[in-house]
Amino acid sequence: MTRIPDYAHNLSIRLSQVVGGDVMGVNEKMVKKRRRMWLLNESIFSLTQQLHGNALKWFVIGSQIEGTTTPELQSDTDWLGSINIYNVIQDLSEWEYGKQNLLMIQDENVSLGYCFLQILRDDAPLPQEVEVNDHSYTDGMGRILLKNTFVNVVRHVEAERNGPAHSLQRVPGVFYMDIVNAFPCQTRSVQPQHWLNQHMEGHWPTNDMIQFCRNTGCFVVGVGKKGSFNEVFEWRISTSLAERYLMLNLNLTQIRCYVLMKMILKTFIPKRFSDIISSFICKTVLLHCISYTRFDEWKENNIFICLSFYLSTLYNCVQNEYCPHFFITQNNLMSERFTPGTKPLILETLRYVIESNGRALLEIECDNFGLSLQSSLNGFLPRDAHFISTHIAGFLLTDTVQAVNKCAFIFLRERSDxxxxxxxxxxxxxxxxxxxxxxxxxxxxxYRLITQQLCGTLGTIIASSNIKQLDHLTYKKAISFMSLGIDTDVASRRLKLASMFYCAEDIEKTELILKNIEERYDLSVVEPMCTCYDFKKALRKKEFNRSCYESNVEFTLLKHITALCVCFIRCEINCCPLELQREMFRSTQEDFTYRSEDNEWMDMAVVDSLPYLYFLQYKTYSRLGRLDDKQRALSNISRTIDNEPNLGHRETALNLLGQCMEQEYRKDDALKCFLKSLKIRSRNNAAKVHIFRLIASSALLRQDVVGDILVALSSFKTMSTFVMFIGLSFICFYISISVFYLFHLL
Structure with a gap:
């Protein structure tokens, strides 16, 4: 590296403080936390596929699991799905009987870094002679080749094809996940032996790293080289796992340099040219830089010099239009990337940053980096620094909860009968x-996190099968399964247990369980976790985020600071109170046509834990005749609906509250609850049934409530003409009765 200027040491210390501080979170604690949580998510989704008997294994690759991102870099999550139904080989000696074998072909007709896949017979190590599907093709040499369009068969219905990836988006134009389907190849000869032998003793990567990369194998990804004559037949050779392994073995200074490089490019390279120098190219240049230097040069008090060397290397790559793939060195990643006019602009930008001697770093607005660096140089740090890291930690735990819940829901959906x-x-x-x-x-x-979710359901199904005549053996078996899943979270499985006792008319045990749940449910810390569908969520509680940040064993936090939804499938109906059972039948035939693939939860009775806790308390105290406690529970339901921002099923809570109001003979208030519920969810909502049922049972309604109902009904275009007619008929009928009654009074 170059001679170290006098100011470089102080600037390096400040850079390390800012990038590694709580403002950006690129420090040892947060990097390890990211890796733990994403590796757990990876295992959750892979295990789900394995338990279903699917030959698919998931890997998280890229910035999220590497810990090389910040909030405003907005890195998406890259998932690689390894489809293990094919045996991809490079030599016929590796052919396996009974498997779908594909032979890799790399000849003069294939672009560097790519291959053809020839389909072989499954009963003999011989070429397939007949095209097997719409994605196979016979080339001029008589070989049956598999087209890379085959991977399009496996895709998410809402995904957009982006190169080899299927990109998912929550809002138009903002992608949050890239899914790449690939076939694994365990052959070692794909990676050039000269790469494995070119590194000197004592340099990076170490011998152990080289050995791991040699044994890892590679993937073939369904995309050809753009513009190639054989683009539709080419499959790109990917060394994603080897690259991930090397990235996970970088030190903090190297990770921070990579983050800074991405921030520099985001700041100074116009957005329309941002794809020319991709994150993958930046990563590859970094790996080359590390391999050229001594590993001990990459330390905190030398980060500015390391970054300068990194920038200079990238400048040379752009100038020469040459950046070799780190493993497949004959593959030039910068080949044909530059259009006329883009190369001089990028070179000028990189030269400006290099020659500024660090001043250009103050212009970086991403994550307020420039302002934070200036403050650090002046001896100050931003006041809200700790907030960012705790917020990231809270997000990571939330994402894991969503992964567990989605996988458990898949099991329930596919295995319920x-x-x-x-x-x-x-x-x-x-x-x-x-x-x-x-x-x-x-x-x-x-596995434990997934099966804990299912054990509570299994227990209540057993109990529901004969709730009124639970014999000792059945009772013991149901309790045993529910106990296995009791610590899934703070409340949801305990609430199912309480529901079971309530429906079995064991009110004393119901009260004891509800009391225990209320003591465990710390309102300042516990966060509702609805993963049934995507909805806009408010900021999580500060104490929740702080707990996530401070813990190094995040999965143990679930039973202390998260509250999942309480879900009953129809097999559990006898363990579900009547008021909640009605949610299982919320949809009319017309409503079904408005459902999406994410709405399968609507066939269940689903409610957030906290309002359901208070609802069960209301019902229990009503049975026990404790009027003050009953009114307190009723007030708590209303307060929770108004004040808890992250309820996922607020309309269901309002339906429960409305039915409680009916039981209090406050029918006007009940109707208001049902109308509020309809305003939240106008389709697939049991509130419609409640409204007409309540109207039909009422002989006298206040005039202002009648007016509200008329306005509400006329505004709901989703209601069918027949239901509207019946509803208005009921209202007119009871208005007539009311007028007749008042006339005779006068």
């Missing part, structure tokens, strides 16, 4: 798998 007995058998088949010898420690954690 109209027969409770069959559903029990389907769920019981999952239970022995925790003894699997192939599970890693993180796999066992993932």
């Amino acid at each position: 109209n027969s409770p007995r069959q559903t029990m058998q389907n769920l019981l088949t999952l239970m022995p798998n925790h003894h699997n010898d192939n599970f890693t420690n993180i796999d066992r954690i993932a």
Whole structure:
């Protein structure tokens, strides 16, 4: 590296403080936390596929798991799905009987870094002679080749194709996840042996790293080189796992340099040219820089010099239009990337940053970096620094909760049956798998998190099958399964247990469980976690985020600071109070046509834990005749609906509150609750039934409430003409009765 200027040491210390501080969170604590949580998510989704018998394994690659991102870099999450149904080989000696074998071909017709995949027979190591599907093609040499369009068969219905990836977006134009489908190839000869032998003793990567990369193999990804004559037949060779392994073995200074490079490019390179120098190219240049230098030069008090060397290397790559792939060195990543006019602009920009001697860094607005650096140089740090890191930690735990819940829901959706007995058998088949010898420690954690979710359901299905005549053996078995899943979170599984006792008319035990839940539910810390559908969420509680940040064993926090939704499938209906059972039948035939693939939860009875806790308290104290406690519970339901910002099923809570108001003979207030519920969700809402049921049972309504109903009904275009007619008929009928009654009074 170059001679170190006098100011470089102080600037390096300040750079390390800012990038590694709580403002940006690129420090050892947060990097490790990111990696732990994403590796756990990876295992959760892979395990779900494995338990379903699918030959698919998921890997998280890129910035999120590397810890090389910040909030305003807005890095998406890159998932690689390894489809293990094919045996991709480079030599016929690796052919396996009974498998779908694909032979990699790399000849003069294939672009560097790419290959063809020739389809072989499954009964002999010989070429397939007949095209097997619409994605196969016979080339001029008589070979049956697999087109890379084959991977389009496996895709998310709402995804947009972006190169080899299927990109998902929550809002138009903002992608948050890239999914790449690939075939694994375990052959070692894909990676050039000269790369494995070119590194000198004592330099990076170490011998152990080289050995790991040699044994990792590679993937073939369904995309050809743009503009190639054989683009539709070419498959790109990907060394994603080897690259991820090297990135996970970088030190903090190297990670921070990579983050700074991405921030520099985002700040100074116009957005329309941002794809020319991609994050992958930046990563590759960094790996080359590290391999050219001594590993001990990359330290905190030398980060500015390291960054300058990194920038200079990238400048040379752009100038020469040459950046070799780190593993497949004959593949030039900068080949044909520059259009006329873009290269001089990028070179001028990089030269400006290099020659500014660090002053250009003060212009970086991303994550307020420039302002934070200036403050650090002046001896100050931003006051809200701690907020960013705790917020990231809270997001990471929330994302893991969503992963667990989605996977548990997939099991329930695919293994539930109209027969409770069959559903029990389907769920019981999952239970022995925790003894699997192939599970890693993180796999066992993932498996435990998933099965805990299902155990509560299994217990209530057993109890629901004969709730009124629970014999001792059935009772013991149901409690045993529910106990296995009791610590999934603070409240939801305990609330299912309380529901079981309530429906079995064991009110004393119901009260004890509800009291325990209320003591455990710290309103200042516990966060509702609805993962049934995507909705705009408010900022999580500060104490929740702080707990996530301070813990180094995040998955153990779930039972202390999260409150999942309480879900009852129809096999559990006898363990579900009547007021909540009605949510299972919320949809008319017309409503079904407005559902999306994310709305399958609507066939269940689903409610947020906190309002359901207070609802069960209201019902329990009503049975016990404790009027003051009953009114307190009623007030708590109303307060929770008004004040808890992250309820996912506020309309259901309002429906429960409305039915409580009915039982208090406050029918006007009940109607207001149902109308509010309809304003939140106009389709697939049981509030419609409640409204007409209540109108039909009422002989006298206040005039202002009648007016509200008329306005509300006329505004709901989603209501069918027949239902509207019936509703208005009921209202007119009861208005007539009221007028007749008042006339006779006068």
